Amino acid sequence: MKKMLKYRRMLADNLPPGRPILLLRAQNYNVVSLGALLGACPEEILARVEVVLWEKNQPAPDLPPGHPTLRAYSFMMLHAEKVSLEIAALRRDYPVGGKHFFVAGGALASTDPEAVNALGFDLVVSGEGEEIFPRILVDWLSGKIATGICHAGPAWIDLDKFPGFHPTVGYLPPIEISRGCKFGCNFCSVPRLFRGTLRHRSVSRIVEIARSYREISPGRRRVKFLASNAFAYGSAGREPNPKALFELLSAIRAAGYPQICLGSFPSEVRPDFVIPEVLDVVRPFLTNEVIVIGVQSGIDERLEVMHRGHTREQAVKALELLKKYDFTPHVDFILGTPGEKASDQRATVEFMEELVERFGILIHMHTFMALPGAVWKDKTPRSIIPEVHERLRALSNKGVLDGWWENQIGYGRRKSRA
Numbered sequence: 001m002k003k004m005l006k007y008r009r010m011l012a013d014n015l016p017p018g019r020p021i022l023l024l025r026a027q028n029y030n031v032v033s034l035g036a037l038l039g040a041c042p043e044e045i046l047a048r049v050e051v052v053l054w055e056k057n058q059p060a061p062d063l064p065p066g067h068p069t070l071r072a073y074s075f076m077m078l079h080a081e082k083v084s085l086e087i088a089a090l091r092r093d094y095p096v097g098g099k100h101f102f103v104a105g106g107a108l109a110s111t112d113p114e115a116v117n118a119l120g121f122d123l124v125v126s127g128e129g130e131e132i133f134p135r136i137l138v139d140w141l142s143g144k145i146a147t148g149i150c151h152a153g154p155a156w157i158d159l160d161k162f163p164g165f166h167p168t169v170g171y172l173p174p175i176e177i178s179r180g181c182k183f184g185c186n187f188c189s190v191p192r193l194f195r196g197t198l199r200h201r202s203v204s205r206i207v208e209i210a211r212s213y214r215e216i217s218p219g220r221r222r223v224k225f226l227a228s229n230a231f232a233y234g235s236a237g238r239e240p241n242p243k244a245l246f247e248l249l250s251a252i253r254a255a256g257y258p259q260i261c262l263g264s265f266p267s268e269v270r271p272d273f274v275i276p277e278v279l280d281v282v283r284p285f286l287t288n289e290v291i292v293i294g295v296q297s298g299i300d301e302r303l304e305v306m307h308r309g310h311t312r313e314q315a316v317k318a319l320e321l322l323k324k325y326d327f328t329p330h331v332d333f334i335l336g337t338p339g340e341k342a343s344d345q346r347a348t349v350e351f352m353e354e355l356v357e358r359f360g361i362l363i364h365m366h367t368f369m370a371l372p373g374a375v376w377k378d379k380t381p382r383s384i385i386p387e388v389h390e391r392l393r394a395l396s397n398k399g400v401l402d403g404w405w406e407n408q409i410g411y412g413r414r415k416s417r418a
């Protein structure tokens with residue numbers, strides 16, 4: 001692991017005249033991406049700029065005038081309204097063509113770059129940022145930066161080439177072990193973001209990152225991982241690879257980490273990957289009590305319409321197994337998907353209630369929102385019927401259901417009115 005230089009999170013008192021500033025607009029939702037981008041930059045490039053974080057709801061940093069400033073944003077569809085207002089306000093002080101250059105990346109920029117471009121950014125980057133961001137920084141420093149929309153790639157980045165974090169952002173994130181997904185759920189934008197590919201970081205690189213975390217934070221005892229289907233680690237994507245999981249977990253244990261969390265937030269697993277051969281391997285290593293699992297619906301017909309690639313029976317079997325291996329399942333469900341009938345909603349909430357009784361599951365509830373890049377990107381959410389809404393609230397009041405589902409209902413309504 002390359003030696004990390006120390007960077008200031010605040011502006012230096014005596015900034016040399018004209019020194020360029022890289023201003024990262026940091027929020028809870030993008031701190032991992034910003035760390036990954038900084039981590040992807042060679043130290044000699046970062047040494048040419050003053051890295052400053054503008055964090056969450058803090059007032060905008062008081063930048064000394066006259067310094068060229070690259071303002072970097074990364075966000076998803078849900079955050080676009082707020083970002084749009086912020087950019088509009090900033091553009092009054094920093095018009096196009098001045099010393100401040102606004103660049104955007106992230107999930108929305110990747111799936112709908114034209115929409116992000118229309119918010120007032122100078123440059124929108126569609127695709128993975130690790131290779132392209134250092135080049136953008138160099139181009140900007142040399143005064144030869146392009147404007148408009150640029151597309152990263154065409155090759156996918158090799159996760160092993162990048163650490164996925166940088167100490168400047170003040171957060172050592174869950175280690176990304178895999179990126180992408182070989183499945184194609186119609187409500188999800190991951191397949192489009194990575195065009196149906198799945199890549200893994202090597203065990204040796206993951207261990208190296210875990211060791212770096214320990215150097216930065218010597219008391220650290222726990223490792224968490226990031227993946228859209230954690231039990232797919234090391235596999236071709238459609239079936240688990242227990243041997244690869246064993247190699248990963250035993251190497252992390254050998255690196256001296258007593259607490260290992262896999263399959264819990266921010267990663268999750270698919271029901272068809274919860275099989276005894278996998279659980280036999282992972283159970284002895286894992287210290288997380290909860291496994292997050294995507295079930296989405298209790299009706300086979302709806303699972304088929306969603307293109308989930310698993311059945312209700314597989315989901316029930318997976319939950320049974322998780323309980324048998326002493327995990328608490330935290331189960332993702334989605335309601336309000338296109339074509340859903342009131343009877344489907346009733347049957348799904350009944351299924352949830354049954355699973356709470358039988359297996360003591362927790363529910364992570366979602367309502368459908370049309371995501372850019374998803375197959376269902378243009379579909380309108382079905383409204384949740386009052387009876388089902390009440391039953392979901394009752395589960396929430398019992399403390400067994402969480403999630404942003406009510407906010408998602410409001411967001412979906414606003415979007416369909418727009």
Ligand code: SF4
Nearest residue numbers: 181183185188190228
């Ligand atoms: S919901 Fe999960 S399994 Fe389905 S496409 Fe998205 S990441 Fe893959």
